[in-house]
Amino acid sequence: MLETDKSLIDAHIGGDKEAFGELVRRYGDSVLGYLVRMTGNREQAEDFFQETFKRVHEKGHTFRGERFKSWLFTIATRVAIDALRKRKRQPVVSLNQSAGCSEGNCDELGAVTAANCCDPAREAEMAEQKEQVRRAVEQLPTKQRATLVLAYYQQLSYPEVAEVLGCSTGTVKVQMSRALRTLAQRLPDVSGVAK
Amino acid sequence: MKRHLTEQELIEYRFKLAADVEIDRAGEHLAECEHCRAELEKLERRFASLDLLREEVKVSEDLVSQVVRQAAEPRRVKVAASKKLPAWAGAAAAVLVVAVLLIVANRPETERGEPFAKAPPEEIAKKGSAITGGVAKLGDRYAMGGTSELVDGIPEKPPFAPASAIELVTLPRRDNVQLTIYNSADLTLVRETRNLTLKKGWNWLQFMWANTLIDPTSLSLEPKKQRDKIDIQQLVFPARLRELGRWLIRSEVSGQVPFEITYFTSGLSWRAFYMGTLAPDEKTMQMKGYVRVANASGEEYENAQTRLIVGKVHLLDQIAELAKRQYAYGRPATGGGYGGGDYAGWIKARDDLYALPQDESRFMTLNVSNRLGELRPKEIKKEGLSEYFLYTIEGTETIPDKWGKRLLSFEAEDIEVESLYKYDEERWGGQTRRFVKFANDEEHNLGDTPIPNGQVRIFAQADEDGSLSYVGGTSVKYIPVNEEVELDLGTARLVKVEPKLMDFKTANYKFDRRRNIAGWDEIRTWMIETTNTRELPVEIEITREFGTADWALNLVDPASMAEDAISYEKHDATHARFTLKRKPKSKWTFGYTVTTYHGTRREEARK
Numbered sequence: 001m002l003e004t005d006k007s008l009i010d011a012h013i014g015g016d017k018e019a020f021g022e023l024v025r026r027y028g029d030s031v032l033g034y035l036v037r038m039t040g041n042r043e044q045a046e047d048f049f050q051e052t053f054k055r056v057h058e059k060g061h062t063f064r065g066e067r068f069k070s071w072l073f074t075i076a077t078r079v080a081i082d083a084l085r086k087r088k089r090q091p092v093v094s095l096n097q098s099a100g101c102s103e104g105n106c107d108e109l110g111a112v113t114a115a116n117c118c119d120p121a122r123e124a125e126m127a128e129q130k131e132q133v134r135r136a137v138e139q140l141p142t143k144q145r146a147t148l149v150l151a152y153y154q155q156l157s158y159p160e161v162a163e164v165l166g167c168s169t170g171t172v173k174v175q176m177s178r179a180l181r182t183l184a185q186r187l188p189d190v191s192g193v194a195k
Numbered sequence: 196m197k198r199h200l201t202e203q204e205l206i207e208y209r210f211k212l213a214a215d216v217e218i219d220r221a222g223e224h225l226a227e228c229e230h231c232r233a234e235l236e237k238l239e240r241r242f243a244s245l246d247l248l249r250e251e252v253k254v255s256e257d258l259v260s261q262v263v264r265q266a267a268e269p270r271r272v273k274v275a276a277s278k279k280l281p282a283w284a285g286a287a288a289a290v291l292v293v294a295v296l297l298i299v300a301n302r303p304e305t306e307r308g309e310p311f312a313k314a315p316p317e318e319i320a321k322k323g324s325a326i327t328g329g330v331a332k333l334g335d336r337y338a339m340g341g342t343s344e345l346v347d348g349i350p351e352k353p354p355f356a357p358a359s360a361i362e363l364v365t366l367p368r369r370d371n372v373q374l375t376i377y378n379s380a381d382l383t384l385v386r387e388t389r390n391l392t393l394k395k396g397w398n399w400l401q402f403m404w405a406n407t408l409i410d411p412t413s414l415s416l417e418p419k420k421q422r423d424k425i426d427i428q429q430l431v432f433p434a435r436l437r438e439l440g441r442w443l444i445r446s447e448v449s450g451q452v453p454f455e456i457t458y459f460t461s462g463l464s465w466r467a468f469y470m471g472t473l474a475p476d477e478k479t480m481q482m483k484g485y486v487r488v489a490n491a492s493g494e495e496y497e498n499a500q501t502r503l504i505v506g507k508v509h510l511l512d513q514i515a516e517l518a519k520r521q522y523a524y525g526r527p528a529t530g531g532g533y534g535g536g537d538y539a540g541w542i543k544a545r546d547d548l549y550a551l552p553q554d555e556s557r558f559m560t561l562n563v564s565n566r567l568g569e570l571r572p573k574e575i576k577k578e579g580l581s582e583y584f585l586y587t588i589e590g591t592e593t594i595p596d597k598w599g600k601r602l603l604s605f606e607a608e609d610i611e612v613e614s615l616y617k618y619d620e621e622r623w624g625g626q627t628r629r630f631v632k633f634a635n636d637e638e639h640n641l642g643d644t645p646i647p648n649g650q651v652r653i654f655a656q657a658d659e660d661g662s663l664s665y666v667g668g669t670s671v672k673y674i675p676v677n678e679e680v681e682l683d684l685g686t687a688r689l690v691k692v693e694p695k696l697m698d699f700k701t702a703n704y705k706f707d708r709r710r711n712i713a714g715w716d717e718i719r720t721w722m723i724e725t726t727n728t729r730e731l732p733v734e735i736e737i738t739r740e741f742g743t744a745d746w747a748l749n750l751v752d753p754a755s756m757a758e759d760a761i762s763y764e765k766h767d768a769t770h771a772r773f774t775l776k777r778k779p780k781s782k783w784t785f786g787y788t789v790t791t792y793h794g795t796r797r798e799e800a801r802k
Contacts, residue, residue, distance in 0.1 A: 021263040024259050024262050024263060025259055028254035029252060029254055032252050032254045033252035050261065053265075054262075057265070126247070129247060130247040133248055137248065152245060153249060177203065177212050181203060183241070183245070184238060184242075187245065
């Protein structure tokens with residue numbers, strides 16, 4: 001039977017070495033995906049990922065049995081926003097790198113679907129559009145970006161996003177609305193482009 | 196709902212951001228309104244592009260293992276390396292956004308705690324045992340470049356790279372900064388001193404030059420104290436990190452150490468300009484020289500000692516181009532200090548630039564007060580280099596980015612000047628030009644130093660109250676000491692010269708054997724009317740061109756003229772130059788006849 005998040009955390013606090021690994025595997029892709037979209041940089045996202053689970057490990061005893069996913073994303077958001085705020089003053093790492101960029105293996109921008117792989121013109125167009133989208137998302141204010149990534153890419157409900165960000169659902173909707181209105185001006189029209 | 200839906204309403208409908216009742220109402224409207232449906236489709240096509248970033252992100256098993264392994268280890272003690280120093284808070288405007296990563300590898304394990312590890316456990320254990328004989332677990336970005344022995348308590352081999360950027364901290368403000376601006380080449384040498392806090396062992400110092408025009412290949416770092424205990428090992432430019440470099444420093448001491456950072460930047464410039472005020476009699480002039488320093492380098496230099504170089508330097512590269520590069524080129528060799536190649540060449544060039552003579556002599560006095568309102572005059576000091584002159588502005592100046600600052604560089608009174616009007620149709624058409632002449636020498640209360648090229652504006656006192664009127668302006672080239680300078684102040688309005696051709700005839704025809712004309716004379720009579728409507732006497736220089744080297748000139752009715760009224764000289768083969776002095780408010784005409792010889796008459800005339 002699938003163990004609940006709470007029971008895994010309890011087991012981890014109790015010294016079960018497997019439990020923490022299970023939690024990391026269960027939410028790893030989701031958290032890393034969130035952090036990659038927040039930072040626009042795989043390497044940085046992995047740093048934040050480690051930092052996030054380090055805090056989960058250290059603060060696990062404070063988890064009171066609410067929704068673990070929200071609690072986890074709250075930590076990840078805090079790690080990302082703190083670091084990005086610091087980075088804003090001191091932009092050390094470019095945000096232009098591909099999300100698929102990992103240590104020693106940096107995918108080309110605009111990795112394309114198999115359907116497009118043999119059409120260089122299409123590939124280039126896709127890469128350009130993808131870069132345009134990435135830039136548009138990166139240029140959003142941090143809270144709007146966090147809201148968009150959580151709600152759109154991580155598919156959290158608005159109340160869940162509110163819980164993660166520690167604000168009201170109304171605030172989340174306002175942030176989301178602002179983000180989308182900004183994006184509506186900046187995103188490319190992808191009619192006819194295979195997604 | 197009669198009206199069309201706004202973009203916001205469409206977004207709120209599409210993403211269910213409005214209240215249910217609003218969403219229902221919008222839905223009903225869309226069912227009936229083709230226009231709004233089209234708008235919604237357009238929006239949806241745009242938002243569909245968001246899915247281009249929806250690629251699946253997978254956590255590698257290595258990363259999961261690292262996180263799990265870390266959790267399995269004892270709780271981590273706070274690592275001192277990540278703490279910010281309070282005094283560093285004001286460093287936001289620092290030229291180099293620099294960060295120090297303190298490498299924990301060289302610290303006792305009990306102090307160090309357990310940093311995150313990325314490498315497999317067996318690899319870590321291997322590395323750790325090689326370092327300390329115990330277990331020193333390092334993240335792969337802390338990883339050592341192989342096995343390492345301790346020397347003076349410091350691992351022999353440096354770490355491969357610093358830890359995560361999360362742990363970066365900024366440096367304190369500059370303690371002082373000196374700018375040497377080479378105007379001719381858009382080049383400024385910056386030397387600044389900062390106190391770095393080092394830990395005993397390996398330290399990473401990270402700097403970046405984003406949004407500035409700093410040449411990253413020119414960066415140099417040197418300790419000002421404890422030189423025997425601090426070794427700058429290498430400067431690396433990490434892959435994929437733009438506009439960023441890291442110095443690796445091996446330190447046998449811990450605590451604050453003053454460092455000097457030097458580099459070239461572009462975007463700082465200076466230019467000289469001058470204001471001269473003629474005395475009422477126009478025989479003397481007061482002159483003020485100014486220097487305007489402008490900063491478009493992307494960096495603010497606070498309380499900078501500013502030095503200005505007059506003269507040209509030869510550059511292989513344009514600094515601005517180097518600064519814009521994504522990655523610094525010509526990476527210095529690692530180990531053993533600054534290495535070789537281009538970098539060593541630069542170090543030599545930099546040392547050459549530093550090699551300035553020490554005997555400074557006073558150059559000019561500044562009357563400009565600094566920003567604190569201090570009234571004590573500043574000085575600009577002069578140093579002569581082999582082919583440059585160096586002007587050092589006394590004290591310090593703050594030059595914010597995108598700002599300029601004007602400084603008074605010198606002031607000289609009672610410079611004797613000659614006021615002269617010139618007329619030369621070949622050069623200026625029918626205009627009379629006004630000139631002011633003086634020399635950069637002691638006799639003219641100048642001559643301490645060459646005068647840099649710049650714009651000159653001359654004013655005259657318009658009335659007894661001291662009101663000024665603009666006389667004219669020009670640009671001057673570099674004026675060496677003891678050199679005479681003539682300022683062209685433009686067209687004169689109050690002094691006119693009008694030549695009139697009164698008579699023209701030919702004479703003395705010579706014929707060859709076939710009775711063709713072989714030689715002749717042309718005789719022209721000119722009357723030159725000069726008008727001086729000024730209140731002052733003026734001197735006028737009139738140059739006339741004859742189009743041939745064979746000419747003879749006679750004044751018309753010289754007996755009627757005063758002896759010193761006019762004189763002329765052969766200026767060159769084809770020109771004569773008349774000099775005359777005219778009284779205030781006067782009109783005077785003189786005439787001359789010029790005979791030019793042509794053909795065989797030239798030979799005869801020469802005889």
